[in-house]
Amino acid sequence: MARPLLCLALLCTSLAFTTCAGIRLELTHVDAKEHYTVEERVRRATERTHRRLASMGGVTAPIHWGGQSQYIAEYLIGDPPQRAEAIIDTGSNLIWTQCSRCRPTCFRQNLPYYDPSRSRAARAVGCNDAACALGSETQCLSDNKTCAVVTGYGAGNIAGTLATENLTFQSETVSLVFGCIVVTKLSPGSLNGASGIIGLGRGKLSLPSQLGDTRFSYCLTPYFEDTIEPSHMVVGASAGLINGSASSTPVTTVPFVRSPSDDPFSTFYYLPLTGITAGKVKLAVPSAAFDLRQVAPGMWTGTFIDSGAPLTSLVDVAYQALRAELARQLGAALVQPLAGTTGFDLCVALKDAERLVPPLVLHFGGGSGTGTDLVVPPANYWAPVDSATACMVVFSSVDRKSLPMNETTVIGNYMQQNMHVLYDLAGGVLSFQPADCSSI
Numbered sequence: 001m002a003r004p005l006l007c008l009a010l011l012c013t014s015l016a017f018t019t020c021a022g023i024r025l026e027l028t029h030v031d032a033k034e035h036y037t038v039e040e041r042v043r044r045a046t047e048r049t050h051r052r053l054a055s056m057g058g059v060t061a062p063i064h065w066g067g068q069s070q071y072i073a074e075y076l077i078g079d080p081p082q083r084a085e086a087i088i089d090t091g092s093n094l095i096w097t098q099c100s101r102c103r104p105t106c107f108r109q110n111l112p113y114y115d116p117s118r119s120r121a122a123r124a125v126g127c128n129d130a131a132c133a134l135g136s137e138t139q140c141l142s143d144n145k146t147c148a149v150v151t152g153y154g155a156g157n158i159a160g161t162l163a164t165e166n167l168t169f170q171s172e173t174v175s176l177v178f179g180c181i182v183v184t185k186l187s188p189g190s191l192n193g194a195s196g197i198i199g200l201g202r203g204k205l206s207l208p209s210q211l212g213d214t215r216f217s218y219c220l221t222p223y224f225e226d227t228i229e230p231s232h233m234v235v236g237a238s239a240g241l242i243n244g245s246a247s248s249t250p251v252t253t254v255p256f257v258r259s260p261s262d263d264p265f266s267t268f269y270y271l272p273l274t275g276i277t278a279g280k281v282k283l284a285v286p287s288a289a290f291d292l293r294q295v296a297p298g299m300w301t302g303t304f305i306d307s308g309a310p311l312t313s314l315v316d317v318a319y320q321a322l323r324a325e326l327a328r329q330l331g332a333a334l335v336q337p338l339a340g341t342t343g344f345d346l347c348v349a350l351k352d353a354e355r356l357v358p359p360l361v362l363h364f365g366g367g368s369g370t371g372t373d374l375v376v377p378p379a380n381y382w383a384p385v386d387s388a389t390a391c392m393v394v395f396s397s398v399d400r401k402s403l404p405m406n407e408t409t410v411i412g413n414y415m416q417q418n419m420h421v422l423y424d425l426a427g428g429v430l431s432f433q434p435a436d437c438s439s440i
């Protein structure tokens with residue numbers, strides 16, 4: 001409903017310059033780029049997840065943190081262009097980058113800070129501009145002129161002003177509304193050297209919403225591959241799965257659960273998870289444990305998919321059932337990880353992992369027939385934690401301490417490796433298709 005408004009107010013002119021096919025982004029894996037070993041990568045992903053979980057404690061405002069993802073897109077901002085790097089986050093909306101005025105309250109980033117005074121295309125968005133009324137992230141300052149942006153994540157807050165700029169993704173340039181951020185109070189290392197975030201959530205300021213696009217897709221290359229191929233993401237009409245005669249790979253198609261209208265978390269892409277099977281055994285967890293539900297006025301929990309969360313966390317009743325069932329199946333093969341690796345309580349010898357750990361099947365409701373089961377191979381929920389040991393890297397939501405996140409199931413990006421994931425917002429469905437993302 002609001003999308004045409006934004007298009008009319010801001011984008012129709014610039015959209016005329018873009019092709020209909022959509023924009024492409026190439027995503028690099030931060031840890032791969034910095035040549036960490038396998039053990040270091042797991043430790044870093046776990047630290048980031050725990051930092052994220054830990055910092056959720058005590059937060060009552062609508063907070064979501066998407067800043068810990070390992071997948072980063074490079075783009076250009078301004079005319080003439082300046083380089084920037086952003087984490088790709090389906091768990092938030094705002095597109096933002098640190099601006100040169102942020103010093104000294106910004107965090108360290110790999111690239112120089114974006115300097116709006118060096119760009120012919122930079123324009124401040126005023127309070128009277130339609131864009132200032134588009135998101136819960138925006139507010140008019142007391143001077144009645146400046147449109148400010150303020151957003152909270154689990155790891156802290158950011159603030160700045162709303163502006164428009166030319167952003168260039170590979171060869172496409174589009175004019176977008178973004179946050180020029182001058183205060184970043186995030187826990188150290190949160191963004192791993194990126195300059196900001198590109199939000200892909202349901203909100204009106206997200207990249208797909210601003211482009212007026214109703215589909216996007218990505219294929220995330222594995223964390224632990226020696227060859228470092230970039231991942232790809234497409235926003236727009238050409239987003240899709242592998243199709244045609246060459247592909248007989250099964251596609252899982254799941255309807256999104258409609259977000260409640262008064263839900264401050266309606267940023268999120270909720271899914272109708274109904275149950276989980278480990279190997280051949282269906283876990284005895286009531287499907288209601290995963291349902292979207294209100295837990296306090298205006299506060300909702302449920303199950304959503306998040307490209308900006310590294311690891312999956314399950315609502316505690318499901319986590320306990322999964323842990324118990326895998327412990328039963330793995331029996332004598334279970335080992336203690338080497339000293340110094342903490343936070344994992346279900347581990348086997350590395351050589352046993354591929355052979356003994358069963359796949360998971362996530363069962364989704366609301367669709368038709370058999371196409372709504374998603375098979376999660378062992379490599380998408382177990383990881384090597386040292387040179388001899390692999391452990392389950394799924395956590396309990398209770399690690400997050402407070403509502404609503406302590407009762408929310410989040411499907412993180414580790415579980416989405418080597419799959420095409422297509423968000424079809426007009427069709428109201430999410431599709432998964434196993435793929436070798438490195439070869440695309």
Ligand SMILES: *[C@@H]1O[C@H](CO)[C@@H](O)[C@H](O)[C@H]1NC(C)=O
Nearest residue numbers: 014017079120121166173175
């Ligand atoms: C980029 O910005 C310039 C102003 O410097 C403007 O003339 C141009 O049309 C913009 N390009 C796009 C594709 O929006």
Ligand SMILES: *[C@@H]1O[C@H](CO)[C@@H](O)[C@H](O)[C@H]1NC(C)=O
Nearest residue numbers: 127140141142143144145146
């Ligand atoms: C801003 O607008 C409000 C309401 O229109 C008005 O009461 C207030 O005086 C204005 N503030 C300034 C600084 O102009």
Ligand SMILES: *[C@@H]1O[C@H](CO)[C@@H](O)[C@H](O)[C@H]1NC(C)=O
Nearest residue numbers: 239240241242243244422431
């Ligand atoms: C794949 O192709 C079939 C027909 O060839 C079409 O119906 C379907 O929509 C396509 N799927 C995607 C995701 O493009």
Ligand SMILES: *[C@@H]1O[C@H](CO)[C@@H](O)[C@H](O)[C@H]1NC(C)=O
Nearest residue numbers: 316398401402403404406407
């Ligand atoms: C989640 O946190 C709230 C307090 O914010 C607490 O009352 C509730 O029992 C917690 N839920 C679980 C499953 O631990």
